[in-house]
Amino acid sequence: MRNAMIIDGSDNVVIAIEPIAKGSDVEYVVDGKAARFTALEDITIYHKAARRDIPAGSPVVKYGQHIGVAACDIKAGEHVHVHNVTSHRENLDN
């Protein structure tokens, strides 16, 4: 059952649209194809989970845009939130 969604194909996070328990599948549709990974933690409804490993210092991508930087190594399946992401002011003028 689909329990998550992705906004842009380049995103490295998905959004839980139902509460997701640790160990269960996170199922979503990207570019018309079903995809899944295993939740390594409980994911609260409407919170984010990493669909790929995100190394420390690299961008967290949602809406196809950078929403922050990984504060530590984030593994696929982990909850992505304030404990492992920092806000980063980019120069976006161009």
Place this chain on the structure above:
Amino acid sequence: MTFYGYKRPDGRVGIRNYVLILPASVCASDTTRIVAQQVNGAVTFNNQNGCSQVAPDQQLTMDVMAGYAANPNVYATVVVSLGCENCQMDLVVDAIKARTNKPIRQVIIQEAGGTIKAVDMAVRYAKELVAEASMLQKQEFPMSELILGTECGGSDPTSGLAANPVIGQLSDLLVADGGTSILSETTEFIGAEHILAKRAATPEVHDQILGIVHRYEKALALVGEEVRNGNPSPGNKAGGITTLEEKSLGCIHKGGHAPVNAVYDYAKQITAKSGLVVMDTPGNDPSSVAAMVAGGAQVVVFSSGRGTPTGNPIVPVIKITGNKLTFAKMEDNIDLDASPVIYGTKTVEELGGELYQMVQEVACGKQTKAETLGFTEMAIARVCNYV
């Protein structure tokens, strides 16, 4: 599509028909509350400012006061001042007259001879104006007469996924029909300003969009602060929004897909039939909504992931959420459930059409939930502390 509204002598069209009892300062605000309670059809608000302000700060207050009096949902205004405040009666009246030729009455508490005499005078003015207003017949107007304010507050990730895109669709529909839609909340452009700036109709507007974002960040830096120290809020974070950038990327969906034709400063009068425009307002909801109402918005659509009761004294506020749990918990406060977009049972286009229909009904007089429950809170933005 058309709606039935009230033609004003300045040519604008209202969807409500209130008499505004306008407090020129905090020192007149309890008096206007007493007056408005006495007269059915009169409305007021608590003006916390109006005195002890430096010029640019006082200007924000003046623009909100003048804009409220000029808002087409207002038939006429009774200005009540204490008498000694910085926002002097003649300044307030001149500011209103610069925007509209609608009826104005004046009561100065210190000249009237104290509270009881001032209340007596203002109640009699209000009673007479409400009686005049009640004689007005509604006429049919095209949707292009509407100026729509868009706002999001108590956001969560569903705001960016569902509620704000549905508002964006509404904005596109109104703009296609020749109307005006306002995208506000400058602090919530931060991290998404490049996307918005690319949609500017002219290079000048492009630079203005970036300019208001940088100005806001600099103003906070002047007092050694950073917008991220208060935004996202604890409720945003509990809902799942991690960073300001993430919040902003959801926020700007309210502006739909139309080009941005103009950028207005806080509470300045907006020209009707302008398509999509931006107004420089804070992320704080009651003060952002107040600025758009002062700009001439007759109706506001407000998305909330967490759920909020916010209304406005003179403008109906339509509430929408993309969070199915919030709609179930706060249905008393929220007019439209946009969560079907997330669960695939309705499209953004379908719900945007339903919301446009709801705006038309509200324009014709249908009360929003915030109106029925009597919510009228508002705030006015500040540049700096009182002096």
